[in-house]
Amino acid sequence: xxxxxxxxxxxxxxxxxxxxxxxxxxxxxxxxxxxxxxxxxxxxxxxxxxxxxxxxxxxxxxxxxxxxxxxxxxxxxxxxxxxxxxxxxxxxxxxxxxxxxxxxxxxxxxxxxxxxxxxxxxxxxxxxxxxxxxxxxxxxxxxxxxxxxxxxxxxxxxxxxxxx
Amino acid sequence: xxxxxxxxxxxxxxxxxxxxxxxxxxxxxxxxxxxxxxxxxxxxxxxxxxxxxxxxxxxxxxxxxxxxxxxxxxxxxxxxxxxxxxxxxxxxxxxxxxxxxxxxxxxxxxxxxxxxxxxxxxxxxxxxxxxxxxxxxxxxxxxxxxxxxxxxxxxxxxxxxxxxxxxxxxxxxxxxxxxx
Numbered sequence: 001x002x003x004x005x006x007x008x009x010x011x012x013x014x015x016x017x018x019x020x021x022x023x024x025x026x027x028x029x030x031x032x033x034x035x036x037x038x039x040x041x042x043x044x045x046x047x048x049x050x051x052x053x054x055x056x057x058x059x060x061x062x063x064x065x066x067x068x069x070x071x072x073x074x075x076x077x078x079x080x081x082x083x084x085x086x087x088x089x090x091x092x093x094x095x096x097x098x099x100x101x102x103x104x105x106x107x108x109x110x111x112x113x114x115x116x117x118x119x120x121x122x123x124x125x126x127x128x129x130x131x132x133x134x135x136x137x138x139x140x141x142x143x144x145x146x147x148x149x150x151x152x153x154x155x156x157x158x159x160x161x162x163x164x
Numbered sequence: 165x166x167x168x169x170x171x172x173x174x175x176x177x178x179x180x181x182x183x184x185x186x187x188x189x190x191x192x193x194x195x196x197x198x199x200x201x202x203x204x205x206x207x208x209x210x211x212x213x214x215x216x217x218x219x220x221x222x223x224x225x226x227x228x229x230x231x232x233x234x235x236x237x238x239x240x241x242x243x244x245x246x247x248x249x250x251x252x253x254x255x256x257x258x259x260x261x262x263x264x265x266x267x268x269x270x271x272x273x274x275x276x277x278x279x280x281x282x283x284x285x286x287x288x289x290x291x292x293x294x295x296x297x298x299x300x301x302x303x304x305x306x307x308x309x310x311x312x313x314x315x316x317x318x319x320x321x322x323x324x325x326x327x328x329x330x331x332x333x334x335x336x337x338x339x340x341x342x343x344x
Binding site: 006007009023025034036037038039040041042047048049050051052053054055057119138142145146149152153 | 169172177184185186187188189190191192193194264265266267268269270272273276309310311312
């Protein structure tokens with residue numbers, strides 16, 4: 001059996017129970033959902049795409065978790081300063097500081113999401129740090145979708161696609 | 165909620181439900197159409213009728229059962245032309261790799277076995293090799309889909325460490341028994 005052409009990972013995301021991976025494969029995107037050890041794979045083909053969107057959002061649940069941990073460690077540092085000593089309190093304060101830093105990063109840097117809606121499936125690409133890279137992916141995907149749909153029409157040009 | 169494309173246009177948008185601003189590019193995907201030659205158009209000497217559509221000209225035969233099929237029935241996958249019935253049978257039997265959409269993540273299985281081996285050290289000499297076997301199969305599984313193999317390699321290293329730890333633990337037990 002010959003190996004399939006190498007796919008390129010575009011995005012990695014997770015929620016409480018499932019990990020999501022989006023890969024670029026020839027002619028489309030491949031979405032992999034891994035729940036514990038069960039995985040499923042589905043595809044969004046470029047010639048079936050009806051809509052591509054780009055938006056930014058703040059991860060509310062991650063911000064909440066970071067805030068709770070920052071508060072918890074700060075509280076531990078304050079409560080344990082007297083009975084356990086300054087070193088233990090400093091340890092907790094350092095952990096609280098790390099979570100505060102994470103909280104600040106999450107609040108200041110929104111996530112960038114590109115959603116590709118196909119006729120049957122959809123793929124969601126989430127980029128955490130680089131908005132410029134997300135814009136590049138958005139523009140490239142739009143170009144590839146347009147090219148694939150033009151080729152499927154037999155070279156006939158599709159509606160003009162302009163991406164800033 | 166179903167996507168109502170009539171409400172959208174290409175360019176900057178605002179979500180009517182949550183107020184989030186987003187950008188959109190709308191596409192008009194071409195509809196897939198199969199061109200089928202009618203038997204009457206092809207002439208009496210031109211060919212044979214499709215087994216499923218008697219009015220259509222057969223243009224191929226199934227690579228598995230040999231049934232004559234028209235362009236409407238023709239399904240080409242993994243380099244073989246199949247009729248719809250054979251395709252359905254092979255898909256149901258999980259025999260076509262290209263149609264397989266659910267699978268077991270063997271890298272995860274390998275890590276899980278290694279974790280159990282770490283928690284129960286006396287079983288690690290057995291569980292370590294089992295985890296290593298899963299990691300090797302995971303690497304093969306990933307090669308088939310063209311994915312990177314960093315995770316199975318990490319799983320293999322962990323499995324070998326667990327095996328070593330288990331053997332060390334077993335050796336210590338045997339040494340303890342013999343010295344006593």
